[in-house]
Amino acid sequence: MPASAKPLSPQRRRFLQxxxxxxxxxxxxxxxxxxxxxxARALPAEALRPxxxxxxxxxxxxxxxxxxxxxxCPYDTLSLAELGVDGAxxxxxxxxxxxxxxxxxxxxxxxxxxxxxxLDPGLTDINDAQMGTAVLVDQENCLNFQGLRCDVCYRVCxxxxxxxxxxxSHNTRSGHHAIFAPTVHAEHCTGCGVCEKKCVLPEAAIxxxxxxxxxxxxxxxxxxxxxxxxxxGRPLVxxxxxxxxxxxxxxxxxxxTPGGFEPGYNLPxxxx
Amino acid sequence: xxxxxxxxxxxxxxxxxxxxxxxxxxxLRRASQTFxxxxxxxxxxFGLWLVKGTLAGSLTLGVLPLTDPxxxxxxxxxxxxxxxxxxxxxxxxxxxxxxxxxxxxxSWVCPINPVTDTAHWLHRRLGLAKGWQPKxxxxxxxxxxxxxxxxxxxxxxxxxxxPITLLHRGLVFGIGFGWALVLGIFVFDxxxxxxxxxxxxxxxxxxxxxxGQRSLLRVTARDRVACDDCxxxxxxxxxxxxxxxxxxxxxxxxxxxxxxxxxxxxxxIDVCSVDVFAFTHRFDTNVSEAPATPADTRAA
Numbered sequence: 001m002p003a004s005a006k007p008l009s010p011q012r013r014r015f016l017q018x019x020x021x022x023x024x025x026x027x028x029x030x031x032x033x034x035x036x037x038x039x040a041r042a043l044p045a046e047a048l049r050p051x052x053x054x055x056x057x058x059x060x061x062x063x064x065x066x067x068x069x070x071x072x073c074p075y076d077t078l079s080l081a082e083l084g085v086d087g088a089x090x091x092x093x094x095x096x097x098x099x100x101x102x103x104x105x106x107x108x109x110x111x112x113x114x115x116x117x118x119l120d121p122g123l124t125d126i127n128d129a130q131m132g133t134a135v136l137v138d139q140e141n142c143l144n145f146q147g148l149r150c151d152v153c154y155r156v157c158x159x160x161x162x163x164x165x166x167x168x169s170h171n172t173r174s175g176h177h178a179i180f181a182p183t184v185h186a187e188h189c190t191g192c193g194v195c196e197k198k199c200v201l202p203e204a205a206i207x208x209x210x211x212x213x214x215x216x217x218x219x220x221x222x223x224x225x226x227x228x229x230x231x232x233g234r235p236l237v238x239x240x241x242x243x244x245x246x247x248x249x250x251x252x253x254x255x256x257t258p259g260g261f262e263p264g265y266n267l268p269x270x271x272x
Numbered sequence: 273x274x275x276x277x278x279x280x281x282x283x284x285x286x287x288x289x290x291x292x293x294x295x296x297x298x299x300l301r302r303a304s305q306t307f308x309x310x311x312x313x314x315x316x317x318f319g320l321w322l323v324k325g326t327l328a329g330s331l332t333l334g335v336l337p338l339t340d341p342x343x344x345x346x347x348x349x350x351x352x353x354x355x356x357x358x359x360x361x362x363x364x365x366x367x368x369x370x371x372x373x374x375x376x377x378x379s380w381v382c383p384i385n386p387v388t389d390t391a392h393w394l395h396r397r398l399g400l401a402k403g404w405q406p407k408x409x410x411x412x413x414x415x416x417x418x419x420x421x422x423x424x425x426x427x428x429x430x431x432x433x434x435p436i437t438l439l440h441r442g443l444v445f446g447i448g449f450g451w452a453l454v455l456g457i458f459v460f461d462x463x464x465x466x467x468x469x470x471x472x473x474x475x476x477x478x479x480x481x482x483x484g485q486r487s488l489l490r491v492t493a494r495d496r497v498a499c500d501d502c503x504x505x506x507x508x509x510x511x512x513x514x515x516x517x518x519x520x521x522x523x524x525x526x527x528x529x530x531x532x533x534x535x536x537x538x539x540x541i542d543v544c545s546v547d548v549f550a551f552t553h554r555f556d557t558n559v560s561e562a563p564a565t566p567a568d569t570r571a572a
Contacts, residue, residue, distance in 0.1 A: 026414060036429075066325040067325055080441065082442070083450045084450075090438065090448075116352070116357075
């Protein structure tokens with residue numbers, strides 16, 4: 001700076017210093033708050049949101065933690081997360097299926113009570129709710145999988161025969177009994193948690209998990225040939241060459257049934 | 273002003289006006305704070321559901337929705353357009369506080385106020401130093417920060433730590449470890465910074481302050497000529513910089529306390545033994561010409 005320059009105004013200097021101080025302080029405080037805000041998104045797997053709840057990242061922008069859904073829940077299913085006690089973001093509503101499951105009220109009072117739309121008012125049929133998805137997490141302890149007839153999760157399911165079915169298979173242990181495997185069909189499961197609540201085992205063999213944990217997803221580009229064919233009514237690609245099937249027998253690499261029958265043709269280079 | 277006289281603030285008013293008159297607005301304020309807490313507790317305690325919800329959002333008598341406008345604003349910048357119910361609730365609250373003074377929320381409703389008031393009372397009694405005093409504008413900066421963090425993280429950021437709703441919701445629904453945060457504020461105000469939380473840091477107070485900038489309800493230092501410089505009002509006022517322009521004004525200077533920082537708590541009216549202060553509206557700029565003594569019959 002040239003020595004002849006006008007001395008800088010002390011007020012300006014003061015202002016710049018104060019501003020820098022405030023900005024720095026706020027950057028520190030803001031970072032801490034942002035860290036907490038990011039952290040709050042980690043919803044524990046056993047904490048389920050009420051019916052119609054927006055996806056978690058949208059939910060935390062929408063829920064004002066007023067507790068009106070909790071008040072209007074006739075079964076005291078919902079509670080507000082307490083700081084340092086429950087894992088969900090402080091003050092937000094959740095329920096734990098094994099404690100009190102959702103009873104799937106027809107009029108969905110919790111959604112009606114929500115002033116902000118954090119619980120989507122577009123949900124008018126409780127059967128469309130997706131609070132989570134039931135998963136039979138422990139086949140080794142599930143009584144039905146051992147060939148016994150417990151069936152409790154199936155019987156108590158509010159969407160019986162759609163969300164949970166019993167799939168019959170042969171009981172190889174006894175050789176002459178059946179296994180009635182409780183099977184969840186995710187598109188019908190609302191995640192209400194009644195199955196988990198009623199499971200007779202000390203620790204439930206069927207649990208409602210958040211959809212992100214419970215489900216995989218099919219790749220966008222997958223096409224199932226049998227579905228496409230059924231839709232089209234004929235083969236997808238016309239005039240396919242019908243290649244020879246691999247039959248068991250000499251001259252093939254099929255070792256499962258060696259010495260089978262000879263093919264009615266000779267593949268080039270395999271005759272010797 | 274000595275530490276001793278600060279601790280004694282209000283003694284003269286009690287001697288002149290009697291204990292009740294010298295605590296009139298304080299008692300009314302405590303009654304109001306108790307009322308706003310009890311009305312939410314009637315439901316869970318006695319099954320009398322006049323009001324459901326919390327200070328963040330509530331429904332009165334099944335028809336009147338009220339929503340905290342600062343929470344709503346954070347939700348908006350976080351990217352969620354709320355349903356009409358919440359918007360109407362926020363507008364009602366906005367209108368009321370714009371009229372009666374934004375920071376009336378701080379002194380007449382907020383459940384943290386008794387906590388920080390107690391800390392300040394003890395602070396005066398123990399004669400502690402004022403401690404760390406960040407600028408009063410810090411809360412505005414923090415308010416801006418909260419909005420930026422809300423926008424960046426897509427969450428209603430302040431509600432993760434907001435001690436106001438945390439305490440209120442805690443009392444109505446169950447508090448968890450929230451009491452530790454409240455205790456933290458008490459200790460902070462007592463030992464670290466006098467009037468530190470409400471006066472300098474709380475972004476909710478900053479928001480309500482901005483909201484009440486043009487509010488009608490004001491305290492006036494109408495009888496400022498009677499002031500005997502006892503400084504009791506300065507000792508009890510949580511935002512005592514607001515008093516000076518009104519009380520020390522001369523001639524045609526407005527006697528109204530027009531700073532948006534004033535919480536309309538009315539404690540200055542209580543502790544003044546010569547009744548300088550009174551509640552009025554913002555267009556009432558009357559100033560007493562001379563000390564209003566009983567002998568003075570020329571008044572008016």
